[in-house]
Every structure is written in structure tokens, then in C-alpha cells.
Amino acid sequence: MKLKMKCLLGSLRAAISVALVAGAATAMAGSPGNNVAALVGGDLASGDQATLALDASIASAFSYTKPVSGPATATAYFSQHVFCAETPRTPNGLSLRPRYQLPASVGNDVWQFPDVYVQSLAYSGGGAPALRIGEAASAGFKQFRCLSAIPGSSLEPWHVSHGLFDEGYGDYIGAANAALGTPPPRDPPSGPHQNIKVVAESFGGFTGKSVSVVRLEMQFDASVPANTDWTLVDAYNTSALSSLVDAEWCLLRSDWVDGTPPPANLCNDAAILMPGFGPESGPFVRRSVSFTSVAPGPFYVLVSRSTSGTPTVGTPIQGFAALRTGGGMPGVADELQDWFAEDSVWYNY
Numbered sequence: 001m002k003l004k005m006k007c008l009l010g011s012l013r014a015a016i017s018v019a020l021v022a023g024a025a026t027a028m029a030g031s032p033g034n035n036v037a038a039l040v041g042g043d044l045a046s047g048d049q050a051t052l053a054l055d056a057s058i059a060s061a062f063s064y065t066k067p068v069s070g071p072a073t074a075t076a077y078f079s080q081h082v083f084c085a086e087t088p089r090t091p092n093g094l095s096l097r098p099r100y101q102l103p104a105s106v107g108n109d110v111w112q113f114p115d116v117y118v119q120s121l122a123y124s125g126g127g128a129p130a131l132r133i134g135e136a137a138s139a140g141f142k143q144f145r146c147l148s149a150i151p152g153s154s155l156e157p158w159h160v161s162h163g164l165f166d167e168g169y170g171d172y173i174g175a176a177n178a179a180l181g182t183p184p185p186r187d188p189p190s191g192p193h194q195n196i197k198v199v200a201e202s203f204g205g206f207t208g209k210s211v212s213v214v215r216l217e218m219q220f221d222a223s224v225p226a227n228t229d230w231t232l233v234d235a236y237n238t239s240a241l242s243s244l245v246d247a248e249w250c251l252l253r254s255d256w257v258d259g260t261p262p263p264a265n266l267c268n269d270a271a272i273l274m275p276g277f278g279p280e281s282g283p284f285v286r287r288s289v290s291f292t293s294v295a296p297g298p299f300y301v302l303v304s305r306s307t308s309g310t311p312t313v314g315t316p317i318q319g320f321a322a323l324r325t326g327g328g329m330p331g332v333a334d335e336l337q338d339w340f341a342e343d344s345v346w347y348n349y
Contacts, residue, residue: 037129083321107312172342229326316347
């Protein structure tokens with residue numbers, strides 16, 4: 001695999017910082033303008049953060065609020081989709097809420113993505129990148145991992161990036177590679193590597209509900225299989241799915257078969273649940289699964305959201321992503337722990 005490291009030049013100047021200590025936040029003296037380059041999550045060395053920009057078309061692409069009580073909130077409209085998950089999720093004084101809005105010429109549909117708690121946020125008046133959110137000081141202290149994505153249309157492949165390590169564009173069309181056991185459509189790296197694959201199947205017939213079964217498939221390195229924890233998260237288009245009603249999800253039995261329609265009462269049917277796991281709900285799907293030699297998977301997660309309207313024709317209504325939040329191959333670079341990022345995200349149209 002050819003890794004193209006995006007060039008990050010310039011130094012941070014006139015830094016304005018939000019420092020978080022024991023859950024308390026200091027106020028941010030000003031906000032960055034639009035079209036500002038940003039690094040989100042991970043660390044500079046290992047390259048698993050999202051590398052993107054604030055959306056120049058949004059009048060207030062970045063906002064920061066600090067209520068009298070509770071965590072501060074930074075809401076950022078980015079130029080791409082961004083999926084993040086903490087390692088682990090630990091509440092503190094600042095929550096980042098990523099957003100994405102389709103251009104006005106397309107439809108203005110707004111996407112919401114899982115929030116993440118942030119330890120640090122720094123903005124410089126110039127340089128590249130100017131905005132750093134939750135970036136760790138060193139590779140061993142990441143707070144969360146991210147993937148950025150360009151969804152494409154219903155007839156085009158999507159593109160997913162680890163951030164610094166960009167894999168090219170347009171070599172993955174989900175429907176053609178969805179079958180269980182299908183390897184990525186590219187030769188793997190020569191050294192130790194592993195891959196997570198996400199596939200979602202939609203099911204109709206549920207009034208007022210968008211229903212999907214998401215499959216997570218671990219493709220181990222044959223010579224160095226490693227126990228690895230992955231967290232499934234979702235994102236959604238608010239023109240199609242409700243932002244007022246929580247998502248509902250559950251881990252399905254290990255003998256679940258691809259293509260099986262879910263029961264009418266979804267996660268409330270105990271017969272379909274993985275023993276020891278009950279239904280869950282929340283603003284965003286967050287479901288951790290552990291792939292081991294004892295439980296190599298695949299794992300299946302049933303997800304439902306309430307519908308609210310009609311999205312722009314040809315655009316996705318929901319996205320699913322898997323991010324590594326624990327374990328993995330010791331000493332192996334992050335971009336090789338999930339070497340084919342394109343199949344770590346799946347879009348439903």
C-alpha cells in the first residue's frame with residue numbers, strides 16, 4: 001500500500017488555547033474563522049487523526065459555549081464527514097460536536113456525528129493547520145481516534161482517510177465487496193497488518209423507522225493475530241432521520257445470518273440478542289466489540305432510528321464507522337492496524 005503523507009507545514013502562532021484540568025474549562029478568547037485547516041484526534045506522529053477544514057460556506061462554522069454548569073461545547077461544521085470514538089469515553093470539561101452540511105447547490109442537508117470529549121483545543125491566528133482538537137502530545141496517549149470521509153452519491157464510491165495517511169480515491173464500491181470473507185480490492189501490505197470491515201444492510205417494512213443490521217468483520221493478520229477492540233458509531237442526515245429521538249441498538253446472537261429480516265419488535269425481542277447483552281439507546285450508536293481467537297466474529301448490531309423527512313436525492317441518510325479503541329498488534333503503526341480504511345465506513349442511501 002502506498003501511503004501519501006499529507007504535508008503539514010508551518011508552526012502554530014499566536015495560540016489561543018482551551019485547557020482542561022479536572023473537568024474545568026477556561027474560556028476561549030475568540031473563535032477561528034471559516035476554511036481553517038484542522039487536525040482532530042490522534043497524534044501528529046501516528047497519523048490516525050482526521051485532517052480536514054472548517055466549512056467555508058457556513059457563516060458560523062465554529063462555535064464555543066460554556067454554560068454555568070456542565071461541560072463546554074464546541075460545535076464545528078467541517079468540510080468532510082468525521083467519525084470519532086474515545087479510547088475510552090471519559091467525560092470531562094469540553095465536548096466536540098462535529099457537523100457537516102451539504103452545499104446549498106445540492107440540498108443543505110445537515111449531518112450530525114458522535115460527540116467526543118476533548119482534552120485540548122488550540123487555535124492559532126495563522127499557519128497550517130491552525131486548529132488542533134484533542135491532539136495528543138505523543139503517540140501513546142491518544143484520547144480518541146477518527147476517520148474522515150467523503151460520502152459520494154448513491155452511484156459513486158466513498159472515500160475514507162485516516163488523516164495524515166491518505167489511501168487514494170475511488171477504489172472501493174461497497175456493494176461489490178460486501179460479502180462476508182471478501183478481502184479488500186487491493187494487495188495488502190507486506191508487513192504485519194489487520195483490517196476491520198463494516199457492512200450495513202437496510203430493511204423496510206418498519207413504520208416510522210429506518211432499520212439496519214451492521215456487520216463488523218475482523219480480518220486478522222494470519223501470522224500475528226491480535227485481540228482488538230473496535231467501537232461502532234453511527235452518523236445521520238437530519239433531513240431523513242430524527243434528531244429528537246434517540247437511536248436504539250443491540251448486539252445480535254453470534255449465529256445471526258446475513259440477510260435475515262429483524263423481528264417486528266426489533267431489539268425488544270430477547271430471542272435475537274447476544275446472551276448477556278440487552279438493548280441500548282442514545283443520541284448516537286456506540287457499541288464496542290472485542291475480536292479474539294475465542295470470539296473471532298463477525299459481530300452483528302441491529303440499529304434503528306426514527307424517520308423525520310426526505311433527504312436530497314442520491315445522498316446517504318446514515319453512516320456507520322468502526323474505530324480501534326483498544327488492543328491491536330504491539331509495535332505496529334496505526335495505519336496498519338486498519339490498513340484499508342475505505343471499508344471501515346458504510347453508507348446507507
